[in-house]
Amino acid sequence: MKNLSLLLNAVLLIAVGFLMVQHFSGRKAAGPADEQSAPKEAPLNVVYVNADTLLTKYEYMNQKQEELSKREQAADTQLKTRGRALEKEFLAAQDKIQKGLLAPNQIAAEEQRLAQKQQALMAEQERITRELMAEGQKIQEELNKAIKDLLADIQKEKGYDFILSYGPGTGVLMVDEKRDITPMVLERLNQKETQENKAQ
Numbered sequence: 001m002k003n004l005s006l007l008l009n010a011v012l013l014i015a016v017g018f019l020m021v022q023h024f025s026g027r028k029a030a031g032p033a034d035e036q037s038a039p040k041e042a043p044l045n046v047v048y049v050n051a052d053t054l055l056t057k058y059e060y061m062n063q064k065q066e067e068l069s070k071r072e073q074a075a076d077t078q079l080k081t082r083g084r085a086l087e088k089e090f091l092a093a094q095d096k097i098q099k100g101l102l103a104p105n106q107i108a109a110e111e112q113r114l115a116q117k118q119q120a121l122m123a124e125q126e127r128i129t130r131e132l133m134a135e136g137q138k139i140q141e142e143l144n145k146a147i148k149d150l151l152a153d154i155q156k157e158k159g160y161d162f163i164l165s166y167g168p169g170t171g172v173l174m175v176d177e178k179r180d181i182t183p184m185v186l187e188r189l190n191q192k193e194t195q196e197n198k199a200q
Helices: 002-037 051-057 059-098 104-158 182-199
Strands: 046-050 162-166
Touching: 046 051, 046 182, 051 059, 051 182, 059 104, 059 182, 104 162, 104 182
Parallel strands: 046 162
Antiparallel strands: none
């Protein structure tokens, strides 16, 4: 048994030695030839887009954001006006109660009426906030889709390996300005919207 174990270990040692010699001697002989025949990898074609510039100069999205902002301001003004009117009603009811002009059942009815108006105003405020947030999200999704679709076309057309987003918080710390394709992307985005608006 002991002899069998020693014999197996010796065979394994010889086999490993043989493989190592063959591996390293074969590699040395084939090394220079391999280096000449191996295809050289082309350098990566990496470009970037300045995210901030895109957001500030994409005309169609700026127009959409401006429209949304106007709607937000109009809604805010309307809700504030209704809030002030309700506040005046509260003060008027409080004044009547203090002067003793309302009977106890009238006081309860007035309190209930004003509480219902306040609840309705709060519900309206929540509804408008939800609508505006949904619209803002829709604009953001539309922006993302438009940019991704265009970048996919540009990547295919120009053969870029990577298109990075550069700007605050993106994780890309340094860039070579020669690799900035933001002007081309902006031109195509704005051109696309102009063509689509003319077609409508």
